[in-house]
Amino acid sequence: MADVKPRFITPDGLQRLRGEYETLFATERPKVVEVVSWAASLGDRSDNADYQYGKKRLREIDRRLGFLSRVMKAAKVVDPANQVDRDQVRFGATVELADEDDHRRTLTIVGDDETDAGNGRIGWSAPLARALIGARVGDERIVRLPVGEKSYEVMAIRYPAGDAKTA
Template structure:
Protein backbone atom coordinates (compact mmCIF):
# COMPACT_ATOMS: atom_id res chain seq x y z
CA UNK A 1 0.00 0.00 0.00
CA UNK A 2 1.32 3.40 -0.95
CA UNK A 3 2.19 5.55 2.06
CA UNK A 4 -0.08 8.39 1.03
CA UNK A 5 -2.95 6.74 -0.85
CA UNK A 6 -6.19 8.25 0.38
CA UNK A 7 -8.38 5.68 2.12
CA UNK A 8 -12.12 6.29 2.03
CA UNK A 9 -13.84 5.17 5.24
CA UNK A 10 -17.19 5.49 6.94
CA UNK A 11 -17.29 6.32 10.65
CA UNK A 12 -18.04 2.64 11.26
CA UNK A 13 -14.91 1.71 9.31
CA UNK A 14 -12.74 4.13 11.28
CA UNK A 15 -14.06 2.70 14.54
CA UNK A 16 -13.34 -0.86 13.40
CA UNK A 17 -9.76 0.03 12.41
CA UNK A 18 -9.18 1.89 15.69
CA UNK A 19 -10.44 -1.13 17.65
CA UNK A 20 -8.16 -3.54 15.75
CA UNK A 21 -5.21 -1.18 16.20
CA UNK A 22 -5.85 -0.91 19.95
CA UNK A 23 -6.08 -4.71 20.24
CA UNK A 24 -2.84 -5.23 18.31
CA UNK A 25 -0.95 -2.62 20.34
CA UNK A 26 -2.20 -3.60 23.79
CA UNK A 27 -2.98 -7.32 23.68
CA UNK A 28 -1.33 -8.95 20.67
CA UNK A 29 2.06 -7.23 21.08
CA UNK A 30 2.27 -8.49 24.68
CA UNK A 31 1.29 -12.02 23.63
CA UNK A 32 3.97 -12.11 20.93
CA UNK A 33 6.61 -10.65 23.26
CA UNK A 34 5.79 -13.37 25.78
CA UNK A 35 6.08 -16.07 23.09
CA UNK A 36 9.51 -14.73 22.15
CA UNK A 37 10.65 -14.78 25.80
CA UNK A 38 9.50 -18.37 26.20
CA UNK A 39 11.20 -19.42 22.95
CA UNK A 40 14.46 -17.72 23.98
CA UNK A 41 14.39 -19.68 27.25
CA UNK A 42 14.60 -22.91 25.20
CA UNK A 43 18.22 -22.07 24.31
CA UNK A 44 19.90 -22.34 20.91
CA UNK A 45 18.03 -19.92 18.61
CA UNK A 46 19.56 -21.29 15.40
CA UNK A 47 17.34 -24.39 15.50
CA UNK A 48 14.46 -22.99 17.51
CA UNK A 49 11.26 -23.15 15.44
CA UNK A 50 9.19 -21.57 18.25
CA UNK A 51 11.48 -18.54 18.19
CA UNK A 52 11.31 -18.27 14.39
CA UNK A 53 7.52 -18.56 14.48
CA UNK A 54 7.21 -15.93 17.22
CA UNK A 55 9.50 -13.52 15.34
CA UNK A 56 7.47 -14.02 12.16
CA UNK A 57 4.27 -13.33 14.09
CA UNK A 58 5.89 -10.22 15.57
CA UNK A 59 6.79 -8.98 12.08
CA UNK A 60 3.22 -9.59 10.89
CA UNK A 61 1.71 -7.75 13.89
CA UNK A 62 4.06 -4.77 13.50
CA UNK A 63 3.35 -4.65 9.76
CA UNK A 64 -0.39 -4.69 10.37
CA UNK A 65 -0.06 -1.92 12.98
CA UNK A 66 1.88 0.21 10.49
CA UNK A 67 -0.73 -0.46 7.78
CA UNK A 68 -3.65 0.47 10.05
CA UNK A 69 -1.90 3.62 11.31
CA UNK A 70 -1.22 4.63 7.71
CA UNK A 71 -4.86 4.01 6.76
CA UNK A 72 -6.06 6.24 9.60
CA UNK A 73 -3.50 8.92 8.76
CA UNK A 74 -4.70 9.04 5.14
CA UNK A 75 -8.40 8.49 5.85
CA UNK A 76 -11.10 10.54 4.22
CA UNK A 77 -14.14 9.95 6.39
CA UNK A 78 -17.53 9.98 4.72
CA UNK A 79 -20.01 11.77 6.95
CA UNK A 80 -23.59 10.42 6.92
CA UNK A 81 -24.89 13.88 5.98
CA UNK A 82 -22.56 13.90 2.95
CA UNK A 83 -24.03 10.68 1.57
CA UNK A 84 -26.23 11.49 -1.39
CA UNK A 85 -29.29 9.36 -2.04
CA UNK A 86 -30.16 10.65 -5.50
CA UNK A 87 -27.41 8.47 -7.01
CA UNK A 88 -25.19 5.63 -5.80
CA UNK A 89 -22.16 6.84 -3.85
CA UNK A 90 -19.81 5.61 -1.15
CA UNK A 91 -21.58 5.08 2.14
CA UNK A 92 -25.05 4.44 0.74
CA UNK A 93 -27.11 1.27 0.81
CA UNK A 94 -28.38 0.19 -2.60
CA UNK A 95 -31.28 -2.21 -3.06
CA UNK A 96 -31.15 -3.86 -6.46
CA UNK A 97 -33.06 -6.54 -8.28
CA UNK A 98 -30.91 -9.18 -9.94
CA UNK A 99 -32.85 -9.57 -13.18
CA UNK A 100 -31.31 -12.94 -14.04
CA UNK A 101 -32.24 -14.63 -10.75
CA UNK A 102 -35.28 -12.45 -9.96
CA UNK A 103 -34.08 -11.70 -6.44
CA UNK A 104 -33.53 -8.52 -4.46
CA UNK A 105 -30.13 -7.77 -2.92
CA UNK A 106 -28.83 -4.96 -0.74
CA UNK A 107 -25.28 -3.71 -1.01
CA UNK A 108 -23.53 -1.14 1.12
CA UNK A 109 -21.00 0.73 -1.00
CA UNK A 110 -17.77 1.30 0.93
CA UNK A 111 -14.14 2.17 0.27
CA UNK A 112 -11.82 -0.76 -0.48
CA UNK A 113 -10.45 -0.82 3.09
CA UNK A 114 -13.91 -1.65 4.48
CA UNK A 115 -15.04 -4.15 1.87
CA UNK A 116 -16.56 -7.33 3.32
CA UNK A 117 -18.52 -9.29 0.72
CA UNK A 118 -19.90 -11.68 3.36
CA UNK A 119 -21.61 -8.66 4.99
CA UNK A 120 -22.68 -7.32 1.55
CA UNK A 121 -20.25 -4.40 1.93
CA UNK A 122 -18.76 -3.99 -1.50
CA UNK A 123 -15.94 -1.74 -2.56
CA UNK A 124 -16.50 1.14 -4.92
CA UNK A 125 -13.50 -0.30 -6.80
CA UNK A 126 -14.94 -3.83 -7.20
CA UNK A 127 -16.80 -4.61 -10.45
CA UNK A 128 -20.32 -4.40 -8.96
CA UNK A 129 -19.55 -1.34 -6.83
CA UNK A 130 -17.87 0.44 -9.73
CA UNK A 131 -20.79 -0.46 -12.00
CA UNK A 132 -23.37 0.93 -9.58
CA UNK A 133 -21.56 4.19 -8.74
CA UNK A 134 -23.40 7.25 -9.99
CA UNK A 135 -26.48 5.33 -11.10
CA UNK A 136 -30.02 6.30 -10.02
CA UNK A 137 -33.21 4.54 -8.92
CA UNK A 138 -34.81 2.89 -11.95
CA UNK A 139 -31.53 2.49 -13.84
CA UNK A 140 -30.72 -0.94 -15.26
CA UNK A 141 -27.04 -1.75 -15.11
CA UNK A 142 -25.09 -4.50 -16.86
CA UNK A 143 -21.93 -5.35 -14.94
CA UNK A 144 -19.12 -7.60 -16.10
CA UNK A 145 -18.42 -10.11 -13.32
CA UNK A 146 -16.01 -13.07 -13.30
CA UNK A 147 -18.65 -15.54 -14.52
CA UNK A 148 -20.31 -13.35 -17.16
CA UNK A 149 -22.57 -10.32 -17.07
CA UNK A 150 -25.04 -9.54 -14.28
CA UNK A 151 -27.94 -7.16 -14.85
CA UNK A 152 -29.36 -5.21 -11.94
CA UNK A 153 -32.21 -2.75 -11.64
CA UNK A 154 -31.70 -0.16 -8.90
CA UNK A 155 -34.77 -0.12 -6.64
CA UNK A 156 -33.70 2.10 -3.75
CA UNK A 157 -30.78 4.21 -2.53
CA UNK A 158 -30.60 5.24 1.12
CA UNK A 159 -28.25 6.14 3.93
CA UNK A 160 -27.19 3.36 6.28
Protein backbone atom coordinates in the same frame (compact mmCIF):
# COMPACT_ATOMS: atom_id res chain seq x y z
CA MET B 1 2.88 8.19 -7.29
CA ALA B 2 0.81 10.64 -9.31
CA ASP B 3 -2.03 8.11 -9.66
CA VAL B 4 -2.80 7.59 -5.97
CA LYS B 5 -6.44 6.83 -5.24
CA PRO B 6 -7.99 8.51 -2.22
CA ARG B 7 -8.59 6.09 0.66
CA PHE B 8 -12.23 6.89 1.37
CA ILE B 9 -13.57 5.20 4.47
CA THR B 10 -16.73 5.39 6.57
CA PRO B 11 -16.53 6.45 10.22
CA ASP B 12 -17.45 2.87 11.24
CA GLY B 13 -14.72 1.47 9.01
CA LEU B 14 -12.11 3.76 10.52
CA GLN B 15 -13.28 2.82 14.00
CA ARG B 16 -12.91 -0.90 13.16
CA LEU B 17 -9.38 -0.33 11.83
CA ARG B 18 -8.44 1.64 14.95
CA GLY B 19 -9.87 -1.13 17.12
CA GLU B 20 -7.82 -3.75 15.29
CA TYR B 21 -4.69 -1.58 15.61
CA GLU B 22 -5.22 -1.07 19.34
CA THR B 23 -5.85 -4.78 19.94
CA LEU B 24 -2.73 -5.79 18.04
CA PHE B 25 -0.54 -3.09 19.59
CA ALA B 26 -1.74 -3.14 23.19
CA THR B 27 -2.75 -6.76 23.68
CA GLU B 28 -1.51 -9.29 21.14
CA ARG B 29 1.97 -7.91 20.43
CA PRO B 30 3.00 -7.68 24.13
CA LYS B 31 1.87 -11.29 24.66
CA VAL B 32 3.95 -12.52 21.72
CA VAL B 33 6.97 -10.48 22.87
CA GLU B 34 6.65 -12.15 26.28
CA VAL B 35 6.57 -15.64 24.72
CA VAL B 36 9.57 -14.83 22.49
CA SER B 37 11.55 -13.50 25.46
CA TRP B 38 10.73 -16.60 27.50
CA ALA B 39 11.63 -18.91 24.61
CA ALA B 40 14.90 -17.04 23.97
CA SER B 41 15.89 -17.52 27.60
CA LEU B 42 15.77 -21.30 27.14
CA GLY B 43 18.96 -21.26 25.09
CA ASP B 44 19.30 -22.84 21.63
CA ARG B 45 16.94 -20.93 19.37
CA SER B 46 17.42 -23.02 16.23
CA ASP B 47 15.27 -25.91 17.52
CA ASN B 48 12.95 -23.79 19.64
CA ALA B 49 9.47 -23.84 18.05
CA ASP B 50 8.05 -21.22 20.45
CA TYR B 51 10.85 -18.84 19.57
CA GLN B 52 10.61 -19.47 15.79
CA TYR B 53 6.82 -19.17 15.70
CA GLY B 54 6.86 -16.14 18.01
CA LYS B 55 9.35 -14.26 15.81
CA LYS B 56 7.28 -15.10 12.73
CA ARG B 57 4.08 -13.92 14.44
CA LEU B 58 5.81 -10.70 15.56
CA ARG B 59 6.78 -9.93 11.96
CA GLU B 60 3.17 -10.55 10.85
CA ILE B 61 1.82 -8.28 13.58
CA ASP B 62 4.35 -5.54 12.80
CA ARG B 63 3.51 -5.72 9.08
CA ARG B 64 -0.21 -5.43 9.83
CA LEU B 65 0.39 -2.55 12.26
CA GLY B 66 2.39 -0.73 9.58
CA PHE B 67 -0.34 -1.29 7.01
CA LEU B 68 -3.10 -0.14 9.38
CA SER B 69 -1.09 2.92 10.33
CA ARG B 70 -0.60 3.91 6.66
CA VAL B 71 -4.29 3.36 5.88
CA MET B 72 -5.47 5.41 8.87
CA LYS B 73 -3.04 8.22 8.03
CA ALA B 74 -4.22 8.40 4.40
CA ALA B 75 -7.91 7.85 5.18
CA LYS B 76 -10.44 10.41 4.05
CA VAL B 77 -13.48 9.85 6.26
CA VAL B 78 -16.79 10.27 4.46
CA ASP B 79 -19.89 9.99 6.64
CA PRO B 80 -22.77 8.60 4.56
CA ALA B 81 -25.22 10.04 7.12
CA ASN B 82 -24.32 13.50 5.76
CA GLN B 83 -25.13 12.58 2.15
CA VAL B 84 -27.29 15.26 0.57
CA ASP B 85 -28.36 13.45 -2.64
CA ARG B 86 -30.12 10.55 -0.95
CA ASP B 87 -32.02 9.61 -4.11
CA GLN B 88 -28.79 8.58 -5.87
CA VAL B 89 -26.29 5.85 -5.11
CA ARG B 90 -23.18 7.40 -3.58
CA PHE B 91 -20.43 6.31 -1.21
CA GLY B 92 -21.96 4.75 1.90
CA ALA B 93 -25.31 3.92 0.30
CA THR B 94 -27.04 0.64 1.06
CA VAL B 95 -28.59 -0.53 -2.19
CA GLU B 96 -31.13 -3.25 -2.85
CA LEU B 97 -30.65 -4.78 -6.30
CA ALA B 98 -32.58 -7.25 -8.43
CA ASP B 99 -30.97 -9.17 -11.28
CA GLU B 100 -32.62 -10.46 -14.46
CA ASP B 101 -34.05 -13.45 -12.56
CA ASP B 102 -35.39 -11.18 -9.78
CA HIS B 103 -32.81 -12.50 -7.31
CA ARG B 104 -32.41 -9.74 -4.74
CA ARG B 105 -29.32 -8.72 -2.88
CA THR B 106 -28.47 -5.84 -0.62
CA LEU B 107 -25.05 -4.29 -0.49
CA THR B 108 -23.37 -1.23 1.00
CA ILE B 109 -20.71 0.75 -0.84
CA VAL B 110 -17.79 1.34 1.52
CA GLY B 111 -14.08 2.12 1.39
CA ASP B 112 -11.80 -0.42 -0.23
CA ASP B 113 -10.06 -1.01 3.11
CA GLU B 114 -13.30 -2.02 4.84
CA THR B 115 -14.82 -4.42 2.31
CA ASP B 116 -16.50 -7.58 3.55
CA ALA B 117 -18.36 -9.30 0.73
CA GLY B 118 -19.78 -11.91 3.09
CA ASN B 119 -21.61 -9.13 4.93
CA GLY B 120 -22.62 -7.26 1.77
CA ARG B 121 -19.98 -4.50 1.95
CA ILE B 122 -18.20 -3.84 -1.33
CA GLY B 123 -15.42 -1.36 -2.05
CA TRP B 124 -16.29 1.80 -3.93
CA SER B 125 -13.80 0.94 -6.69
CA ALA B 126 -15.28 -2.52 -7.37
CA PRO B 127 -16.88 -2.89 -10.82
CA LEU B 128 -20.39 -3.28 -9.39
CA ALA B 129 -20.03 -0.25 -7.12
CA ARG B 130 -18.62 1.89 -9.93
CA ALA B 131 -21.56 0.89 -12.14
CA LEU B 132 -24.06 1.83 -9.43
CA ILE B 133 -22.65 5.26 -8.51
CA GLY B 134 -25.16 7.89 -9.62
CA ALA B 135 -28.02 5.42 -10.16
CA ARG B 136 -31.52 6.10 -8.85
CA VAL B 137 -34.34 3.73 -7.88
CA GLY B 138 -35.64 2.07 -11.05
CA ASP B 139 -32.38 2.54 -12.99
CA GLU B 140 -30.85 -0.48 -14.65
CA ARG B 141 -27.09 -0.92 -14.72
CA ILE B 142 -25.08 -3.44 -16.72
CA VAL B 143 -21.94 -4.63 -14.99
CA ARG B 144 -19.06 -6.28 -16.78
CA LEU B 145 -17.86 -9.12 -14.56
CA PRO B 146 -15.25 -11.83 -15.24
CA VAL B 147 -18.12 -14.25 -15.94
CA GLY B 148 -19.75 -11.84 -18.40
CA GLU B 149 -22.24 -9.00 -18.33
CA LYS B 150 -24.97 -8.92 -15.71
CA SER B 151 -27.87 -6.49 -15.45
CA TYR B 152 -29.13 -5.10 -12.13
CA GLU B 153 -32.08 -2.88 -11.32
CA VAL B 154 -31.87 -0.56 -8.32
CA MET B 155 -34.86 -1.33 -6.11
CA ALA B 156 -34.08 0.83 -3.05
CA ILE B 157 -31.41 3.19 -1.76
CA ARG B 158 -30.83 3.87 1.94
CA TYR B 159 -28.38 5.95 3.93
CA PRO B 160 -27.80 6.03 7.68
CA ALA B 161 -29.89 8.58 9.57
CA GLY B 162 -28.50 12.11 9.36
CA ASP B 163 -26.68 13.75 12.26
CA ALA B 164 -29.49 14.85 14.60
CA LYS B 165 -27.21 17.13 16.64
CA THR B 166 -27.57 15.12 19.82
CA ALA B 167 -25.47 16.35 22.70
